[in-house]
Amino acid sequence: MQLSRDDLLTAYRIMRTIREFEERLHVEFATGDIPGFVHLYAGEEASGVGVCMHLDDRDRIASTHRGHGHCIAKGCDVDGMMAEIYGRRDGLCAGKGGSMHIADLDKGMMGANGIVGGGPPLICGAGLAAKQLGTGGVAIAFVGDGGSNQGTTFESLNLASVWNLPCIFVIENNGYAESTSSKWSIACDDAADRASGFNMPGVVVDGHDFFAVHEAAGEAIKRAREGAGPSLLECKLNRYYGHFEGDAQTYRGQDEVKKLRESRDCLALFRENVTSAGLLEGAELDAIDREALAQIDGAVTKAKTAPPPTAADLLTDVYVTY
Amino acid sequence: MARTATYQQAINEALAQEMERDETVIVMGEDVAGGLGTDGERDAWGGPLGITKGLYGKYGDRVMDTPISESAFIGAAVGAATAGLRPVAELMFIDFMGVCFDQIFNQAAKFRYMFGGKAETPVVIRTMYGAGLRAAAQHSQCLYPVFTHIPGLKVVTPATPYDAKGLLIQAIRDNDPVIFCEHKALYTLEGDVPEEPYALPFGEANIVREGDDVSIVTLGRMVHVATEAADALSGDGIECEVVDLRTTSPMDEDTILETVENTGRLVVLDEAHPRCNMATDIAAMVCEKAFDSLKGPIKQVTAPHTPVPFADTLEDLYIPDAAAVQKAVKAVMESSK
Amino acid sequence: MSEGIRPICMPKWGLSMKEGKVAGWLVDEGDALAPGDEVIDIETEKISSAVEAADAGVLRRHVAQEGDVLPVGGLLGIVADEGVADGDIDAFVTDFQANFVPPEDDDEDSGPATETVEVAGRNIRYLTKGEGGTPAILIHGFGGDLNNWLFNHDALAARRVVHALDLPGHGSSAKDVGDGSVGFFADIVTGFADALGIEQAHLVGHSMGGAIALAVARAAPARVASITLIGSAGLGSDIDGDYLEGFIAAERRKDLKPHVEKLFSDPALVTRQLVNDLLAFKRIDGVTAALGTIREAFAPGGAQAEVMRDVAGSVPTLVIWGAGDRIIPASHADGLPDGVDCTVLDSQGHMVQMEAATEVNRLIDERLG
C-alpha cells in the first residue's frame, strides 16, 4: 500500500501526538492532579497508528485499559481526552469515564476498557452490524498479550471465523501483563500461532516498525472488507512505562527501558527511515514535534482549568429513557 | 495486648498462617506473586496493591500466578476444592466477576445441593470492591448483593483489620465456597490484631457502638461512616446503635431484630446501589419480623442508582457520607412516634 | 502546682483504655473526703467503676459533668484543703486545661507496657508496676488474664513491686498448658519467680489462681511470703461445673454473656466490650483446647480435683470472698485453720476484686504491710 507524503506526515504527527500526550501524563500524574489509574501507551504508537491509518469513521475499534493511543489514532479529540482524564465536565465522556473508559462512538472508537478481554466480543458485534448493514466497515479489537489469554478472546476468534466477520484481532504483545511475562503466560511461541486453530491468517510483525504494521494491517483489513473473513495480527512491541503509573517495575531487567528507548523507539525508527530515504526532511518532523508539544500543552492547560461535573450530572445518562 | 496492624497486613497474615497450618491451602491469581518469566524480581507485585506480597518467598509454588483467564482459574480453584485442596483464589476486582461468574454461581454454589449433599467445595474467592479510589465504573462496584443472592455461597465483608484476619481464617477453614470481599479503601486502616491465628464465626454481627435511639445497620467501609455520623449525632443528644453485619450470608438476623427492638428506629446504610441490595433486604426482613417494634418508617441510605462515576466531584457525591446518615437518622427521629 | 490543690484525673484502667465517660459524681462539691472514698463513677467501653480519693481533703470542684467523655489524664475534679481560695482553684483549672495534652493513640509511653519472659519453654506475658518491698505476684483465674487486676494493680503497687502475669493458655501467654493441672501452673508461677529473680513473694490468687497459690505454698513454702485467696479454688470441691463447660463451649456473644454474668453481682458490668474481649481470647487457635485440658485436670466431672485446706494457714493467709459468689461458694471460707484471716463481703460475687476493689485493695494492702 503506497503512502503519500501527506500520509507520512500524518502518521508521524499522530504518533508524536500520542507520545507527547503520554509523556506529559507521566509528569502530570506524579503531581497528584490526575485521579485514578492511568496506563500509558508510550512506546507502542506504531501499532495503533499503523492500523488506524487504514480506517475511517464507518470502521470501529475496541480498545483496552491502555487506550489513549488508540483513541488518538482513531481521531478522538485530544482536548476532550485530556479533559476526560482530569475528570472534567467537557471531557469526551463528561468526566464520568476517565482514562480507562474514553470513547467516541461517532469516530468509531468503542471505548477503552477496564475489563481485560472486554473488547473482542464487542467487535464481533460491530463486524456483524457492518456486514448486515452493508456499510463496508471493519471492526478491530486491540488486545494485550495478557488479554489474548482471556476466554472471551478465544471465543471471539472462533465466532468471527464461523460467522465470517470483517474483524481483525490485533494482539499488542508488549512482553508483560502487569508484572507477568508473556513468554510464560502464552503457551505457544507466538500468540499469532493460535490463528490457525481458528482457521484464519495469523501474522507476527515488529510493532516498533510503523511500515511493517501498516502493511500487514492493510492486508488484513482489505481481506475483511472484501468479505474474506477475520485475521489475527500480533505486534511485538514494548511499553516505556510501568503497567500503570506508580508501578515500581522491579520485574524488569536492569536498564531494560533505557535500552529500548535507545534502540526500539518507533518514532526514531520512522524518522530514520523516511529521512534516509529522502521522503521527508528532518526539519518538517521537528516542526511537527513542536506543534505536538504545543497542542498537548494547550490541552493540559485547558483541562486543568475546566469546570468539574456538578451534582446535577450525577444522575443523568444512566438510561436513554426510564 | 494485641498488636496494631493494617487491614492489608491482617489479610496477608491470615493467608500465611493458614498456609503454614495446612499445606492443602494454596493461593492463586493474577500477579499474586508476579514477575513470572521475567528478567527481574520474582514476587515483584503481590497483587496490584501488594496484599499477597511475601507469600511466594515462604510458600513457593503454592502461590500460583495465573494468566489473565479468570473463568479458567477461578473454575480451577473451584474444581481443586472438590478434589482435596483449599484454594484461595484472588479475583482482583469484584467487577471482574462477570468474566467468571458461571464457575462461581452455577458450579461452586450449587454442587452441594445438586449432588444431594455429597460435595464439599472449600474454596475462597478474595476480591476487592468499593468506590473511593477514582477507579471508575468497572473497578469500583459493591457487588456483594449479587453473591448474597445466590444460595450456597457465603459472603464476607470485613470492616476492620481484626475482622479481616479472623473472617479470612474462618473462610479458609470453612467447607463451603466463600466470597471474601475486601474494601479497597480500608487496606491501610489500622487496628488491633492478635498475632496468633483465630477464626471469627460467620453470621455474627458486631455491635460497634451502643445506643438507644436509632439503629444503624451497615457493613464494610460504611461501618466507619456510620460511626462518624453516630459520634456527631451524640453531640446532638441522639444515641445510635451501629451494627456491622460482618457477613451478608449468613446474615445475623437476631442481632438486627434485637437492635430494632431496642431502639424502635432503623437506618440501613449500604454503599451498594439502592435496588436489591443489603439495605432493601434488611428493611424487608425487619418489616416482616419486627414491624411492631418500629416507631416509624425505616430509612435507607445508599449510593444512587447509577454506575460509579469517575470525576472526583461526582464520586464524592456518589458515596454515602456521614452527613447523609445524620440526615436520615434525624428524619427517622422526627417521623417516629 | 498550687499549694494544697490536687486534681482528680481520668484514670487509665487497663492497657487499651484511651478515654472514659463520667457516669456520675458520688460526692457533692464541698464534701470532705477520706482516702479511698469513692468519688466519681466512670464508664469505659469495657468496664465501669469508681475513682477513689487518693488523699484527704475537700472536693472543691466538679470540673467534668455527667455524660462528659474525657481522655485518660483529663481533669475530672479538684480536691483541696478548705483554706484554698476559689480564685486559686480557678487559676489551677485554667492552667491545667491549657497545658493538658491527651495521650497520643499510639503513644507507647502512655502506660507501662507488658513484657514477656520464657518459663519452661513458654512465653509468659506479664505487667509490672511499682517498686521495692517484697514483690507481689497476681495470679488470675480460669479464663482470665492480667486485666482482671485492673482495679487492684495500681493500688497495690503504691507500696511494692507488683507483677501480674498471664498464665499459660491465657491472655497473650503461650497456649500450651501441659497437663493443665494446678500443679503444672504452680510450677509455672515458681518458674516465673525464678526468671524474675524473686526469692520470696506475696501470692495473690483469684479463683483457680488461688488454688495455684496454695499449690506453690505447699510445694515451696520458703518462696511464699503470704497468700491471698480471693473467691478461691482449692478450699473445697464445689464449683459451678456448668460455668466452666459453658464458658468453654460458647462461641458467640449471646451464648457467652449469661455465663460471664454469673461472675458479677451486677450483671450490668458485663459490657459488650468485655464479652467481645473474652470471645476474641477464646477464638485464638489453641485456647479452647487449652481450657478444655485445664477443666479436665482442675475440675473433672464438675468437682475440684484438689482440695488444699490444710495448706491455708501454713503460710500467712488472707481469704476474701463475695458472699454471693455463684462460681465457688463462699461457704468454703468457713472453718479454715486458725490464723487464716477471712473476710466475706456482703452482696458481692466471684469478681469481688473488681466490684469491691477499694475494700479488697485495703484488705490486701494491710495484710502485705
Ligand SMILES: Cc1ncc(C[n+]2csc(CCOP(=O)(O)OP(=O)(O)O)c2C)c(N)n1
Ligand atoms: C477481566 C480482568 N482481569 C484482570 C484485570 C486487571 N488487569 C488490568 S490490565 C491487566 C494486564 C493486561 O495485560 P495485557 O493484556 O498484556 O495489556 P497491557 O497492560 O500489557 O497493555 C490486568 C491483569 C482486568 N482489568 N480485567
Ligand SMILES: [Mg+2]
Ligand atoms: Mg501486555
